[in-house]
Amino acid sequence: MAEGLAGPAALPALQLRDLWLRLGREVILRGVNLDVMAGEGLTLLGENGAGKTTLLRLLASGLRPTRGEGRVMGYDLRDSRAVREHIHLMPVDAGLYPDLSCTENLEFALKMHGQTGAVQTGAVAAALRRVTLEAAASRRVRFLSAGMRKRLALARAHLLARPLTLIDEPFANLDTAGRALVLELLGELRAGGVTLIVAAHEPELARQVAPRALRLAAGVLHEA
Numbered sequence: 001m002a003e004g005l006a007g008p009a010a011l012p013a014l015q016l017r018d019l020w021l022r023l024g025r026e027v028i029l030r031g032v033n034l035d036v037m038a039g040e041g042l043t044l045l046g047e048n049g050a051g052k053t054t055l056l057r058l059l060a061s062g063l064r065p066t067r068g069e070g071r072v073m074g075y076d077l078r079d080s081r082a083v084r085e086h087i088h089l090m091p092v093d094a095g096l097y098p099d100l101s102c103t104e105n106l107e108f109a110l111k112m113h114g115q116t117g118a119v120q121t122g123a124v125a126a127a128l129r130r131v132t133l134e135a136a137a138s139r140r141v142r143f144l145s146a147g148m149r150k151r152l153a154l155a156r157a158h159l160l161a162r163p164l165t166l167i168d169e170p171f172a173n174l175d176t177a178g179r180a181l182v183l184e185l186l187g188e189l190r191a192g193g194v195t196l197i198v199a200a201h202e203p204e205l206a207r208q209v210a211p212r213a214l215r216l217a218a219g220v221l222h223e224a
């Protein structure tokens with residue numbers, strides 16, 4: 001934790017200062033500055049290829065900045081272990097284990113975050129019911145449709161409720177009921193104090209749960 005501060009509640013969730021990222025020959029981020037307060041909801045907009053997914057991966061400690069500074073829940077962005085304890089990234093392809101069942105995927109995620117108590121209390125079954133996947137509980141993820149995978153990934157994000165939750169394109173592949181479910185579950189995360197960053201191409205939907213919107217263009221964040 002950052003020295004001299006009272007605790008996580010007193011911290012901004014995210015602070016980025018002049019962050020640059022080069023991947024191969026391409027410069028994806030060109031001096032990104034961002035402050036997100038704990039509990040805030042931020043929608044990240046930008047055209048295809050603007051760098052939204054890359055920025056989320058960097059925040060999740062999956063990529064290292066080429067230059068610049070970043071703090072996530074008070075921890076240096078380069079301290080991947082500490083950062084990963086506080087965040088969850090729901091990637092655009094859902095990021096599930098294809099050979100594990102729905103139940104096993106959720107149980108594994110809980111165990112990875114030391115939330116073994118939740119496994120015993122029936123939280124997994126309840127989470128699957130919430131996203132109407134109870135009938136598919138024992139089915140392996142590789143046999144699920146794209147929308148069902150999205151629902152399962154959403155159930156996982158809701159169950160883990162990490163202090164900083166990053167959601168990449170939550171509305172893709174979902175039917176009308178699925179989109180409403182996204183709004184409901186992400187809204188509950190926010191109400192519980194989770195800081196939410198949502199990358200989306202549907203600003204009118206995303207802003208319902210993450211009202212502040214910024215647009216990534218030419219490697220820089222602008223007010224949307």
Ligand SMILES: Nc1ncnc2c1ncn2[C@@H]1O[C@H](COP(=O)(O)OP(=O)(O)OP(=O)(O)O)[C@@H](O)[C@H]1O
Pocket residue numbers: 023024026028046047048049050051052053054055
């Ligand atoms: N591993 C990599 N190596 C080199 N370039 C990469 C790599 N990953 C992504 N890129 C490039 O980074 C740029 C940003 O991609 P990114 O997926 O972050 O965009 P995005 O804003 O999420 O787009 P979309 O809306 O289409 O999902 C693209 O030009 C992409 O080709």
